Amino acid sequence: MTPVVELSGVHWGPKRQADILHDLTFSVAAGEVLAICGANGAGKSSLLRLLYRHQAPRKGTVRLMGRDLWLMKAPEAARIVAAVLQEQPTDFALTTRQIVALGRLPHRKGFGPGTLDNAVVEAALRRMDLTAFADRPFGTLSGGERQRVMVARALAQEPQVIVLDEPTNHLDIRHQLELLALLRGLGLTVITTLHDLTLAADFADRVLVLHQGRIIADAPPSQALTEATIARAFNVTARVDRSGPAPRFSFQLHG
Numbered sequence: 001m002t003p004v005v006e007l008s009g010v011h012w013g014p015k016r017q018a019d020i021l022h023d024l025t026f027s028v029a030a031g032e033v034l035a036i037c038g039a040n041g042a043g044k045s046s047l048l049r050l051l052y053r054h055q056a057p058r059k060g061t062v063r064l065m066g067r068d069l070w071l072m073k074a075p076e077a078a079r080i081v082a083a084v085l086q087e088q089p090t091d092f093a094l095t096t097r098q099i100v101a102l103g104r105l106p107h108r109k110g111f112g113p114g115t116l117d118n119a120v121v122e123a124a125l126r127r128m129d130l131t132a133f134a135d136r137p138f139g140t141l142s143g144g145e146r147q148r149v150m151v152a153r154a155l156a157q158e159p160q161v162i163v164l165d166e167p168t169n170h171l172d173i174r175h176q177l178e179l180l181a182l183l184r185g186l187g188l189t190v191i192t193t194l195h196d197l198t199l200a201a202d203f204a205d206r207v208l209v210l211h212q213g214r215i216i217a218d219a220p221p222s223q224a225l226t227e228a229t230i231a232r233a234f235n236v237t238a239r240v241d242r243s244g245p246a247p248r249f250s251f252q253l254h255g
């Protein structure tokens with residue numbers, strides 16, 4: 001089956017500067033949940049930007065459903081991939097419902113939103129437990145509520161792939177677990193950066209570990225998040241205790 005997302009030999013760097021991402025090759029199947037882990041500056045957000053068509057590879061190709069992402073028009077790509085990013089809208093006067101409705105833009109054919117658009121927006125609000133906040137200005141919401149609005153906007157886009165940058169930031173423990181369970185339950189392809197290795201191990205089918213812009217592991221969590229890989233990626237001494245139902249990670253600065 002054609003992978004939903006496929007990178008081959010991808011390099012990327014800022015204009016007139018050396019490469020930051022080096023020779024990335026991997027693919028993600030329909031419905032798969034991929035966590036991208038790595039130290040600060042490893043290149044995780046830069047990699048995500050290649051997936052939602054924000055920046056083009058310097059070398060190599062990024063394919064969506066078998067087609068070169070850069071041979072698609074932006075709205076077409078946006079009907080396939082939705083992104084939930086750390087940066088949030090600055091128009092704080094918009095209501096929650098208006099922000100979620102922005103997710104319908106790539107689907108709009110006529111002028112205003114149609115009945116289907118409105119129904120999808122209401123369903124996304126319900127799914128993220130935001131109905132009570134629908135008419136509140138975005139600026140009045142808490143950090144965690146805003147994060148849920150951004151996920152609702154992505155759901156309103158009705159994508160096949162959802163790309164998220166540290167989606168559990170700002171969320172309390174319960175909302176972290178709820179969000180990850182909800183993402184898993186969508187049946188979509190999910191690609192997310194996660195700093196928390198315990199959450200990555202618990203939530204992802206596969207973990208891709210980036211180190212200085214290169215893939216140093218790409219495997220199911222138990223094979224990717226080994227003591228040796230964690231030590232290399234994060235420059236710490238790591239211990240993984242697999243005696244319980246879930247792995248327990250502990251870290252120390254090198255002695």
Ligand SMILES: Nc1ncnc2c1ncn2[C@@H]1O[C@H](COP(=O)(O)OP(=O)(O)OP(=O)(O)O)[C@@H](O)[C@H]1O
Pocket residue numbers: 014020038039040041042043044045046047
């Ligand atoms: N447009 C740019 N111009 C110059 N340097 C850039 C640009 N984009 C990214 N970088 C650099 O590339 C490296 C990787 O950045 P990136 O944001 O992808 O890392 P990250 O793994 O997401 O880090 P973090 O965990 O801190 O969010 C960093 O050193 C960053 O400063």
